[in-house]
Amino acid sequence: MTDEATKTTPLYEEHRRAGAKIIPFGGWLMPVQYTSISDEHQAVRKNVGIFDISHMGQLIASGSNAREWLNRMLTNNVDKLEVRGGQYTFLLNQNGGIIDDLIVYRIEAEKFLLVVNASRVDEDFAWLQAHILPDVELTNRSDSYAGVAIQGPRIGELMKAILGDDFELPARNTIADAELNVMQLAVARTGYTGEDGVEVFFDAKYAPAFWTTVLEKGKPLGIRPCGLGARDTLRLEMCYPLNGNDLTPEHNPLEAGLGFFVDLTKPNFTGREILAQAKEQGLKRRLAPFRMQGKGPPPRPHYTVYRGDEKIGEVNSGTLSPSLGYGIGMAYLPTEHAKIGTELQIEIRGQKFPAVIEKKPLYKKQA
Amino acid sequence: MSNVPDDLFYTESHEWVRVEGENARVGITDHAQAELTDVVYVELPKVGTQVEARTATAVVESVKAASDIYAPVKGEIVEANEALSSNPALVNTDPFGEGWIFVVKMSSPDDAKQLKDAAAYRQATG
Numbered sequence: 001m002t003d004e005a006t007k008t009t010p011l012y013e014e015h016r017r018a019g020a021k022i023i024p025f026g027g028w029l030m031p032v033q034y035t036s037i038s039d040e041h042q043a044v045r046k047n048v049g050i051f052d053i054s055h056m057g058q059l060i061a062s063g064s065n066a067r068e069w070l071n072r073m074l075t076n077n078v079d080k081l082e083v084r085g086g087q088y089t090f091l092l093n094q095n096g097g098i099i100d101d102l103i104v105y106r107i108e109a110e111k112f113l114l115v116v117n118a119s120r121v122d123e124d125f126a127w128l129q130a131h132i133l134p135d136v137e138l139t140n141r142s143d144s145y146a147g148v149a150i151q152g153p154r155i156g157e158l159m160k161a162i163l164g165d166d167f168e169l170p171a172r173n174t175i176a177d178a179e180l181n182v183m184q185l186a187v188a189r190t191g192y193t194g195e196d197g198v199e200v201f202f203d204a205k206y207a208p209a210f211w212t213t214v215l216e217k218g219k220p221l222g223i224r225p226c227g228l229g230a231r232d233t234l235r236l237e238m239c240y241p242l243n244g245n246d247l248t249p250e251h252n253p254l255e256a257g258l259g260f261f262v263d264l265t266k267p268n269f270t271g272r273e274i275l276a277q278a279k280e281q282g283l284k285r286r287l288a289p290f291r292m293q294g295k296g297p298p299p300r301p302h303y304t305v306y307r308g309d310e311k312i313g314e315v316n317s318g319t320l321s322p323s324l325g326y327g328i329g330m331a332y333l334p335t336e337h338a339k340i341g342t343e344l345q346i347e348i349r350g351q352k353f354p355a356v357i358e359k360k361p362l363y364k365k366q367a
Numbered sequence: 368m369s370n371v372p373d374d375l376f377y378t379e380s381h382e383w384v385r386v387e388g389e390n391a392r393v394g395i396t397d398h399a400q401a402e403l404t405d406v407v408y409v410e411l412p413k414v415g416t417q418v419e420a421r422t423a424t425a426v427v428e429s430v431k432a433a434s435d436i437y438a439p440v441k442g443e444i445v446e447a448n449e450a451l452s453s454n455p456a457l458v459n460t461d462p463f464g465e466g467w468i469f470v471v472k473m474s475s476p477d478d479a480k481q482l483k484d485a486a487a488y489r490q491a492t493g
Contacts, residue, residue: 021402036404037430229431295452297408297428320407320430349410349426 009054010146010207018225026119026244028055030228037229041322044193044234047222048152050214051231053199054207057121057142059128062111065135070112073128073270074104075253077263081106084174086188088261090253091116091124092271096278097249098256100124101241103190105175113175113186115147115199117243131270146207150214151197151234154221159187159198161217169198183210192231194238194361233319236328237363239289245301245317246287246330254279255332256287257360286338287316289360292327292346296353299329299346306345306352312337315346321363327355328362369398369492372463376479377488378439380421383463386479387470391440394467395427395458398492403429406458411447412469418444420478425468427458438471440478446470 007028015022020031031052033040043049061070070078076089086105093099100120105113116124125140132138150158159167163178170176175188183206191197202210215223232242241247241256253262254275264276292299299318304311318329329346337344340359345352371377376384381399385392400406410426418424423435424444447469451457457466473479483491 032431033404038405233430297410297426297433298430300433320428322405322430 007055009052010204011052011054011148011211014208014211015052015225020225020227023228025228026055026117028118030055031225033227033229034225037227037233038322040224040226040230041233043222043224044152044195044226044230045323046153047224048150048154048158048197048218049224049226049230050211050218051149051151051226052147052211053149054146054204055118056147057114057116057118057124057140058145058147058201059114059116059121059125060111060139060141061114061128061136062108063136064110065133066110066112066137069133069136070104071266072268073131075262075269075271075275076104077266078104078106078112083107083109084170084176086173086175086190090258090261091127092252092269092275093127093249094270094274095249096252096271096274098243098247098251098253099127099249101243101247101253101258103188105188107175107186115201119244144204145201146204147199147201148211148214149191149193149197149199151191151193151195152223153196155195155197158214158218158221158223161221162213180210180213182206185210192240193234194240194363194365195234232317233322236317236319236330237321237323237361239330239360239362241287241330242317251287251332252278255283255285283335285313285332285334287330288333288338288342288357289330289362290328290344290355290357291321291324291362293354293356296327297348298327299348299355304347305331305333305355306347307337307342308345312344323363329355333357369396369401370463371396371398371485371489371492373485375463376439376482376484378437378482379491380437381492382437382439384439384479384482385467386476389473389476390445391442391471391473391479392467393436393439393469393471394462395436396488396492397462400459400462400466403427403432403434404459405430406455409448409451409455409458409468411449411451412444414444414447416444418442418471427455427468436468439482440471440473441475442471442473444469445472
């Protein structure tokens with residue numbers, strides 16, 4: 001992906017002041033780490049961490065026909081959402097390929113919030129607008145909203161410290177309103193780390209004040225600001241896919257192992273026929289999670305995957321797992337090579353290193 | 368401010384060189400390890416390998432990325448720091464000491480003097 005990063009979030013100056021290392025990501029200048037990816041990762045697994053997710057996009061769909069229309073545009077079943085409920089879902093092209101993965105919240109009976117990937121905002125909006133129906137209004141609110149993800153086992157304590165002892169976390173996958181002084185907050189019990197946590201959205205002008213408050217209140221709980229580096233290692237330990245790496249228009253959600261978020265019983269949605277057909281014929285490839293065996297360098301995207309002498313694919317996501325201490329990754333492999341326990345070799349700088357396919361998630365939380 | 372010992376030579380690519388007779392001991396600078404953070408793997412050169420100056424000779428991997436380490440001078444690899452195989456984080460904790468990466472027997476010992484001194488390196492990394 002060519003990355004001409006020009007945009008900055010309302011928290012950019014906070015990141016600079018905290019000494020973050022800044023990288024281009026999805027057209028944005030974002031913090032990759034503040035101190036160390038491993039330390040930030042462990043803060044989220046053991047205590048709590050805060051991430052700037054203001055780069056993500058927010059689209060609002062409303063109107064008497066919005067629910068019906070979204071059910072045609074998205075793979076999951078919007079009818080299952082009560083007001084305040086949210087669900088993970090996909091926006092597909094006519095070939096069943098993935099344009100974006102997103103969360104849709106039903107914020108009112110006839111009003112929906114779509115939280116989409118930063119690099120896909122314009123594409124999603126253009127696609128949706130091109131397929132709009134009467135009695136639906138679609139607006140792009142990405143520039144007026146900022147957001148943070150606050151993730152980790154101490155989230156409950158932290159939110160009470162910020163919002164008062166009476167505050168209760170919303171149920172999983174739901175979104176609730178909250179107030180902090182003049183700030184209106186939308187608090188969603190979701191995340192991308194495998195830990196309990198929330199994603200909070202608010203008017204962009206409040207971003208520095210809210211960020212600072214969370215860090216202050218979180219200090220006694222061991223909070224750390226966390227960058228995209230830790231966001232990537234945390235999500236990959238859970239085998240959550242990353243748009244662009246693991247999800248592209250060349251892949252469908254079934255191959256990605258995310259059929260749970262595709263409701264093929266819905267009569268009509270973009271890509272449905274092709275997915276139903278693919279399922280019936282048997283999937284040709286699968287996104288397989290793997291771990292490296294023995295000492296060796298961590299796997300990285302595009303490294304070649306072998307089984308014996310046969311090249312069978314390439315790595316889509318790979319890193320050193322800070323929780324586990326060994327290399328982990330995911331790769332699309334032909335179905336016959338994608339079974340749990342299959343021994344693989346990953347070619348790294350001309351040398352092959354042993355790996356094995358595991359069940360997801362690669363990291364399991366200690367009880 | 369990162370540590371830049373006065374008794375070493377430096378490269379633009381952030382290696383340091385300690386001249387030990389006809390040998391050059393090589394590692395990465397404090398500045399470089401701070402930029403990389405979290406070194407998780409070091410690929411060492413094989414002893415006996417001939418290397419040219421400014422060619423990729425070792426690889427240091429952080430959680431995020433793999434970075435080439437260049438031979439500052441021409442010569443033969445005579446030692447590689449095997450301790451890094453079990454403890455790559457030495458590159459972070461002691462970059463100028465236990466975290467050294469390899470030793471080159473210099474083809475021409477004067478070559479090291481062409482490198483930057485501490486003052487020039489400090490200026491370059493300002």
